[in-house]
Amino acid sequence: MNKTLNYYELFGLDAKFSLDLSELSATYQALQKTVHPDRFAHSSSQEQLIAVQKSAEINDAYQTLKQPISRGEYLLKLRGTQLPSEQETVQDIGFLMEQMELREMLADIENASDVDAAIFAAQETLDVQSQHLWQQVSELLNEDNESNNVTASELLRKLKFYNKLQIELERIEDTLFDD
Amino acid sequence: MALLQIAEPGLSTVPHQHRLAAGIDLGTTNSLVASVKSGLAETLTDDEGKDILPSIVSYQENTIAVGNAAKAHSISDPQNTIVSVKRLIGRSLQDIESKYPALPYEFCGDENHPSLMTRQGEINPVQVSAEILSTLVERAKLSLGGDLEGVVITVPAYFDDAQRQSTKDAAKLAGVNVLRLLNEPTAAAVAYGLDSKQEGVIAVYDLGGGTFDISILRLSKGVFEVLATGGDSALGGDDFDIALVNHILAQANIARPLSASMERQVLQQACFAKEQLSNADKVSISLTLEDDSNFAGEISRATFDGLIKGLVAKTLRSCRRSIKDAGVSVDEICEVVMVGGSTRVPLVRSEVSNFFKRQALTSIDPDKVVAIGAAIQADVLAGNKPDNEMLLLDVIPLSLGLETMGGLVEKVISRNTTIPVAKAQEFTTFKDGQTAMAIHVLQGERELVEDCRSLARFELRGIPPMTAGAAHIRVTFKVDADGLLSVTAMEKSTGIESSIEVKPSFGLEEDDIITMLKDSMSNAKEDMAARMLKEQQVEAARVHEGVTAALAQDGARLLTSDELSAINIALENLLTTSQTSQITDIEKAIEQVDKITATFAERRMDSSIRTALAGHSVDEV
Numbered sequence: 001m002n003k004t005l006n007y008y009e010l011f012g013l014d015a016k017f018s019l020d021l022s023e024l025s026a027t028y029q030a031l032q033k034t035v036h037p038d039r040f041a042h043s044s045s046q047e048q049l050i051a052v053q054k055s056a057e058i059n060d061a062y063q064t065l066k067q068p069i070s071r072g073e074y075l076l077k078l079r080g081t082q083l084p085s086e087q088e089t090v091q092d093i094g095f096l097m098e099q100m101e102l103r104e105m106l107a108d109i110e111n112a113s114d115v116d117a118a119i120f121a122a123q124e125t126l127d128v129q130s131q132h133l134w135q136q137v138s139e140l141l142n143e144d145n146e147s148n149n150v151t152a153s154e155l156l157r158k159l160k161f162y163n164k165l166q167i168e169l170e171r172i173e174d175t176l177f178d179d
Numbered sequence: 180m181a182l183l184q185i186a187e188p189g190l191s192t193v194p195h196q197h198r199l200a201a202g203i204d205l206g207t208t209n210s211l212v213a214s215v216k217s218g219l220a221e222t223l224t225d226d227e228g229k230d231i232l233p234s235i236v237s238y239q240e241n242t243i244a245v246g247n248a249a250k251a252h253s254i255s256d257p258q259n260t261i262v263s264v265k266r267l268i269g270r271s272l273q274d275i276e277s278k279y280p281a282l283p284y285e286f287c288g289d290e291n292h293p294s295l296m297t298r299q300g301e302i303n304p305v306q307v308s309a310e311i312l313s314t315l316v317e318r319a320k321l322s323l324g325g326d327l328e329g330v331v332i333t334v335p336a337y338f339d340d341a342q343r344q345s346t347k348d349a350a351k352l353a354g355v356n357v358l359r360l361l362n363e364p365t366a367a368a369v370a371y372g373l374d375s376k377q378e379g380v381i382a383v384y385d386l387g388g389g390t391f392d393i394s395i396l397r398l399s400k401g402v403f404e405v406l407a408t409g410g411d412s413a414l415g416g417d418d419f420d421i422a423l424v425n426h427i428l429a430q431a432n433i434a435r436p437l438s439a440s441m442e443r444q445v446l447q448q449a450c451f452a453k454e455q456l457s458n459a460d461k462v463s464i465s466l467t468l469e470d471d472s473n474f475a476g477e478i479s480r481a482t483f484d485g486l487i488k489g490l491v492a493k494t495l496r497s498c499r500r501s502i503k504d505a506g507v508s509v510d511e512i513c514e515v516v517m518v519g520g521s522t523r524v525p526l527v528r529s530e531v532s533n534f535f536k537r538q539a540l541t542s543i544d545p546d547k548v549v550a551i552g553a554a555i556q557a558d559v560l561a562g563n564k565p566d567n568e569m570l571l572l573d574v575i576p577l578s579l580g581l582e583t584m585g586g587l588v589e590k591v592i593s594r595n596t597t598i599p600v601a602k603a604q605e606f607t608t609f610k611d612g613q614t615a616m617a618i619h620v621l622q623g624e625r626e627l628v629e630d631c632r633s634l635a636r637f638e639l640r641g642i643p644p645m646t647a648g649a650a651h652i653r654v655t656f657k658v659d660a661d662g663l664l665s666v667t668a669m670e671k672s673t674g675i676e677s678s679i680e681v682k683p684s685f686g687l688e689e690d691d692i693i694t695m696l697k698d699s700m701s702n703a704k705e706d707m708a709a710r711m712l713k714e715q716q717v718e719a720a721r722v723h724e725g726v727t728a729a730l731a732q733d734g735a736r737l738l739t740s741d742e743l744s745a746i747n748i749a750l751e752n753l754l755t756t757s758q759t760s761q762i763t764d765i766e767k768a769i770e771q772v773d774k775i776t777a778t779f780a781e782r783r784m785d786s787s788i789r790t791a792l793a794g795h796s797v798d799e800v
Binding site for chain 2: 033047
């Protein structure tokens with residue numbers, strides 16, 4: 001039996017956090033050209049079945065490696081680091097206070113005298129703060145040791161909060177433009 | 180005298196044979212069929228030289244009329260003449276009645292499986308669609324001179340699972356092999372992309388008779404990668420007509436309810452006015468009222484624009500959301516393709532051009548572009564272009580999820596995920612000693628169950644009694660390349676499994692389809708058994724051919740001589756069995772070949788992945 005390849009191996013890549021995204025995308029397309037079910041419309045049912053499985057696996061691998069949060073989490077899993085569960089509460093009170101302030105900033109957008117400017121400013125704040133975290137994650141993950149990995153996993157957890165804020169900002173933008 | 184053929188060394192020894200295949204645009208208002216003939220995709224015409232088939236089916240005393248023949252009955256006999264059936268397919272009665280209160284049909288059947296009462300009895304929307312498909316398939320057979328290997332049928336990108344499944348059921352009923360369900364905007368992109376060898380991000384704005392789709396795609400080296408898709412499966416040119424109808428009724432001071440034929444008369448006037456206003460600044464309206472008096476009115480372009488402005492704005496909101504989902508900006512979009520008859524409306528063209536800040540492309544007839552793209556894909560899938568680089572990577576339009584405690588939806592696969600896809604999620608029990616779990620599959624973006632589309636319900640039973648939260652139930656969602664979902668659930672400690680093909684909530688059960696097939700055949704010459712035998716024989720031939728080609732390519736390289744001879748024996752058996760008329764024996768022989776080639780298939784796949792990676796890194800260096 002073949003050993004199942006991990007997502008990095010599947011794409012012929014070294015298990016690193018920093019990836020060349022355009023190369024990733026080119027490899028993805030080359031792989032799909034080989035395994036996509038459309039290539040097997042004329043093959044035996046067995047081959048069609050495997051094509052669907054492989055193609056789905058490559059899609060999943062690509063999505064996981066493309067997005068930095070899922071890529072970071074996947075890399076940590078490969079390194080055997082336990083990720084903090086979603087249900088577990090974040091202990092960092094300072095961080096939680098900041099998050100509440102950011103939430104308030106978003107909630108105030110609709111009352112702003114210049115909505116466009118408020119959205120722009122909010123976006124800038126979110127970008128600067130999350131960029132800062134990303135830089136740390138990237139540096140931590142460059143070296144594979146336990147303390148780095150644990151810290152990186154906590155930072156990734158925090159970045160998910162920023163992701164939610166980003167989605168919320170986009171939702172606010174949508175509702176304000178729809179009127 | 181014909182020359183003997185010799186294959187190139189290393190290539191498949193199966194002689195290349197042009198396989199007949201067609202692309203079908205099964206539209207709300209009009210349908211078309213197209214095929215690639217000597218390298219060129221073109222629409223196929225009927226014996227009167229027309230390629231557009233109005234999507235109308237009329238159930239007359241002894242016949243079923245389709246297309247223009249049916250259109251003639253639409254005012255005089257509205258109850259038995261079904262127009263725009265695509266708006267009904269895969270929908271519940273409640274859905275239909277709330278969206279289209281003025282339909283002239285007599286509905287029957289139950290809430291989730293509405294049928295229409297006609298003089299030929301109860302007819303469901305799948306059967307109506309099957310009539311349209313049959314007509315087009317017959318046309319293709321005549322035009323191409325033989326049986327079809329299969330067809331590609333297009334569906335709106337925004338069609339949900341029930342609507343896709345129902346479309347596939349209609350094909351089954353029509354007795355045609357579906358090579359692929361293809362999203363309409365993707366088909367249009369293929370037609371344009373192959374034409375212009377375009378690279379980069381393009382948007383396809385597809386406003387048909389009853390549906391609106393927007394797709395954002397990235398084109399690169401023959402790969403059409405859909406980045407995001409959005410739309411409204413119940414918004415189209417028909418809504419422009421409805422807005423005009425209401426305007427005309429108000430002008431003429433006529434109150435509803437109207438007789439069914441009066442509804443149709445006003446609708447035809449509205450449709451005519453809409454088409455005229457694409458070129459004229461105003462158009463006059465005339466109606467013969469129930470009391471035989473006459474109403475004459477006038478509608479200006481400005482009035483019409485005012486009536487539809489809100490609808491057009493709604494489509495642009497979907498565009499904005501999809502661009503965002505695609506992770507691109509408007510400035511990155513290098514081309515906007517217009518598809519669908521409703522994009523002829525001047526306001527639509529100008530608003531879309533304004534929104535995307537560029538002139539929209541209309542060089543391929545917007546009525547034909549989808550069928551042409553489907554024909555190109557059908558030609559590739561039928562195996563006529565083995566060296567073709569084209570690959571379509573599509574996405575699911577709406578998120579798929581499960582009901583959890585409190586009537587909330589937990590998303591398992593989010594919208595705009597590339598298909599095929601398989602995702603699993605684990606759930607647990609809520610009460611101590613709980614032995615069963617109700618699995619409710621939903622589609623949609625909202626958080627509450629009641630705001631999403633219910634696709635199916637099933638139960639996982641036999642969970643061993645444990646304390647609440649101890650059981651691990653793994654639910655796996657799989658979406659195939661047609662965008663169709665299947666769901667399985669398994670309790671991990673016991674391995675108890677329960678699976679369904681998602682179709683029950685709406686649409687037809689497998690048994691219904693078989694009954695309908697039998698009914699339709701009792702009138703026809705060919706009977707059910709003969710058809711099933713033929714289908715099995717075709718399948719056997721396909722499997723035989725596929726494995727033989729694979730052996731010729733990789734047999735010596737990837738198999739031991741024992742493995743090779745075992746496969747050859749199974750193939751031999753398949754060949755002899757398929758010449759008998761024993762359906763179950765043929766089925767068994769196919770299964771046997773499938774089983775014995777499983778390892779071979781896997782080795783081939785792994786080997787080609789390695790080759791792709793190697794070839795790719797060589798390219799990169």
